[in-house]
Amino acid sequence: MSSTETTFEKAAPAAPGEPGRALRPKRRFPPAPVLNLAALAAGLGIWALLARAGVQALPGPVAVGKRAAELIADGTLVVDALASLRRVLVGFALGTLLAVPVGFLMGWYPVARGLLEPYIQFFRTVPPLAMIPLAIVLMGIGEVPKIFVIFLAAFLSSVVAAFQGVVGVDRTLIDAARVLGARDGTVFLKVVVPASAPFILVGMRIGLGSAWGTLVAAELIAAQEGLGFRMQSAQLYYDLPTIFVGLITIGLLGLLMDRLLLLAERRLTRWQETR
């Protein structure tokens, strides 16, 4: 875009000192953060109006804010959030920790790929939530089945990314390392791992998304605390403000974790050519 402008400026017999200023498009829109905030404010306003109009006994932002303050004051929200976060992070960490070597194995050794791929592809089509009944029967109702289901969700989404990353490594980069004297192990650590890092990080973000998404359902398995459990019990008492607090907390925490991973991704893959 800017190059076209430059060409125009050069072509037009512009007055010296003011090269083609008139041709440069004026910025008509406010910057994105302003638009984001405006949208947020508008959303809150509409929500408040709907609540005031009495739609479905909807609690307004103020009521939800009060409830949030109460839940924070008596410690419930923090306990719930920490319990949920712990499950998501443990499941996610185990999932990606296993996904990276498995994905690499599949990408690097055709035999491993042939053996593992049918299972990966099959379980990828089964929603992790559908595993919950089985998980309860096999693992009881403690922390294990919850973390297992989250682990499965995270693992399945990131294993494919890691695998794709390894398969997609530029062949000439591997050759370049080999002619400089690198053996298989070194090629793997110094070329394959860094070259597939961008894929793995994208896979981790998707994995985190699915882990977080599986959480609430996982917490339906007889949990004693957790954001999903809190919402579930609030449902019994028709406690809409608490449900809203739970939803908003889940959204905010998910957003925060995603941004953190995005930041890590940007830092670690700064070397990538942008197209």
Place this chain on the structure above:
Amino acid sequence: MNPKISFRRVSRTYPLKDSVFTALDEVDLDIGDEEFVTVVGPSGCGKSTLLSLAAGLTAPTGGEVLVDGEPVTGPGPDRGVIFQQYALFPWLTVRGNVEFGLKLASVPRAERRRRAEHAIDLVGLSDFADALPKTLSGGMKQRCAIARAYAVNPRVLLMDEPFGALDALTRVRLQDRLLDTWSRERRTVLFVTHDVDEAVYLARRVVVMAARPGRIHSVVDVDLPYPRTEAIRLSPEFARIRNTVWQAVYHQSPAASAL
């Protein structure tokens, strides 16, 4: 004098669905120590296969490739390779790329630094030592790749259409720079190209190849003195040799009559 690189009745075939593709058919070629040889020919003549065999990235299906009299069994740091697509590690800086091979050879840190500096200086990238490849132009990337190959001090340099992706002016500049570094630090160079001018300008001998099956059509001696200059590039003698090579490349008799 013993040749640095010898191809002895080297063949390379690739199995196809219901036939066999012969990329190289019983090629014999000797390249002397510190000689600059270019290989030119139409696409599919197996010139890149020839280079890949010398690098040890491809194994011959017949005959043998010898470097210093020893059969090539795989790639090694004694033979540096420059790829057409640069093949720089994009996550490493220029310096990181150049030090890559030195690290593999466990060269101590101070020594590594010194040798990398020297190689980077040789290709004129000192001001960009800490830049990432994505910030470099095509010509600079290829210079970085050349520095990376030089740093491990290989006796043989194998170059696979290294300047093929560059614009004409950059190409000519890099040719001059390559000859300049070669005259200061002599190595055996096997340089594959599809550009007849480039082949004649750089080499002491031009190997012209023919396709289907890939084989050597003829070898043309370039009796022009080094250092090569613009005057040489514009001389009638250059034009004459260039003509000979051009005829050999583009007016090849269809059958394998060269044998």
